[in-house]
Amino acid sequence: MSLNSDLQTANTDSKLAAVSVITTCYGRNTHLFNLLSSLEHGSVKPAEVIIINDDADPKRLAEFDLNIIKIPTTIISITKAGSKAKFDIGHNRNLGSEHASQQSLIFLDVDCIVAPYFVEQMTLKLQSYPEALLMAQPRYLTRPLTDEESLQLKAGELPSSHLDQLSVYNPYRYNFDPEDSKPSALPADLINTCNVSPAQLIDSELSDATAKIKTPLMQTDDYGAFWSLCFGINRQQFTKIGGFDTQYVGYGAEDTDFAFTARTLGIDLYLTADVAYHQQHSVYRPPLNHLDSIVLNANRFYNKWQHWPMQGWLQQFVSMGLIKWQKQQTSPIQVIRSPTKKELDLAHCANAPFV
Numbered sequence: 001m002s003l004n005s006d007l008q009t010a011n012t013d014s015k016l017a018a019v020s021v022i023t024t025c026y027g028r029n030t031h032l033f034n035l036l037s038s039l040e041h042g043s044v045k046p047a048e049v050i051i052i053n054d055d056a057d058p059k060r061l062a063e064f065d066l067n068i069i070k071i072p073t074t075i076i077s078i079t080k081a082g083s084k085a086k087f088d089i090g091h092n093r094n095l096g097s098e099h100a101s102q103q104s105l106i107f108l109d110v111d112c113i114v115a116p117y118f119v120e121q122m123t124l125k126l127q128s129y130p131e132a133l134l135m136a137q138p139r140y141l142t143r144p145l146t147d148e149e150s151l152q153l154k155a156g157e158l159p160s161s162h163l164d165q166l167s168v169y170n171p172y173r174y175n176f177d178p179e180d181s182k183p184s185a186l187p188a189d190l191i192n193t194c195n196v197s198p199a200q201l202i203d204s205e206l207s208d209a210t211a212k213i214k215t216p217l218m219q220t221d222d223y224g225a226f227w228s229l230c231f232g233i234n235r236q237q238f239t240k241i242g243g244f245d246t247q248y249v250g251y252g253a254e255d256t257d258f259a260f261t262a263r264t265l266g267i268d269l270y271l272t273a274d275v276a277y278h279q280q281h282s283v284y285r286p287p288l289n290h291l292d293s294i295v296l297n298a299n300r301f302y303n304k305w306q307h308w309p310m311q312g313w314l315q316q317f318v319s320m321g322l323i324k325w326q327k328q329q330t331s332p333i334q335v336i337r338s339p340t341k342k343e344l345d346l347a348h349c350a351n352a353p354f355v
Helices: 029-039 089-099 117-127 148-154 160-168 188-194 207-212 235-239 252-264 286-306 311-319 341-347
Strands: 016-024 047-050 068-071 104-108 113-114 131-139 217-220 230-234 269-278
Touching: 016 029, 016 089, 016 117, 029 047, 047 089, 068 089, 068 131, 089 104, 089 269, 104 117, 104 235, 117 131, 117 230, 117 269, 148 311, 230 235, 235 252, 252 269, 252 286, 286 311, 286 341
Parallel strands: 016 047, 016 104, 047 068, 131 269
Antiparallel strands: 104 230, 113 269, 131 230, 217 269
16 A cells, blocks of 8 residues: 555555545536547546436547546526527536545546546645645647547557647746656656556655655746636535536636635645646637627626726727726626638637637
8 A cells, every 4th residue: 555645545456546536527528638648648637427417438448448427418598689599517516526436636628638547646736635636737739639549549659758749838928947847757767676657656655755846836926827628626615616616607707706715715836847738629719609698698707896807808898899898897798799711710729729
């Protein structure tokens, strides 16, 4: 058994970490399978992977050597326009937390591919900072993985160095030095003497040494820097926050609301250097395809916090004559018109790494 209490295993399998990974998706199963491949070949595996999903093939899920718990979506949201939305990310995340058996929770967007030490390092930090909210370090792939690369990932043969070369940081947020994301820098003679894999090291006599080689983290007072793409929190704190506010519908502001609630409750926010690679997909700049939900959620957020979120996007919508809004106003945003097909086509960026 490991002498380090920060890496207590979930059961008798020494390669399992006592953490529940939660993800949710609809219609992005290729991304889901890539995420599962990365979790399958990490230095440790999570005790369970909870997937809130209605359309993933159970036979494909069974191919992964993971404890996968698939939960169907149980809600259909109603948008402002009255149309049905089959995907409510806040509700689904809350549902996943309710089914989790572990006290430590890691939430990942389905677009993520985690670095090999991601689960191990985040689990260590959640044990060391049990009352904190931790956000990991995103890197953005500049193109989708090829079928061959996905097969290599599934086989555990796609190195992080390759993903590093394919990815970039988002310049609009704080980013750690790339070297900070590599906790595997054990002395070569130590590894050669042991002749075991990094995963086996956790339960070997060198467990104390490996556990001390941690990626850094940094506390921040900027709760607006929290993105729910890849984060960790312990169940008690998630419950204290109340989970995600399900009054937010569709796209925008639900993660900032979550972080603002954490701040109000005195929950510290830390940024960590642990990397999750975001799989590339087309986006809209600005996100005109989400105009209605952004306006709806911005109004909800202001009513709750007396602060306007997503101000950059709102200003772009104003410049296009789509909405009536100014930073100083206290009344709800009004939609003047919907974007035209031409405007949507111009905003569509097929190859952009992020919005």
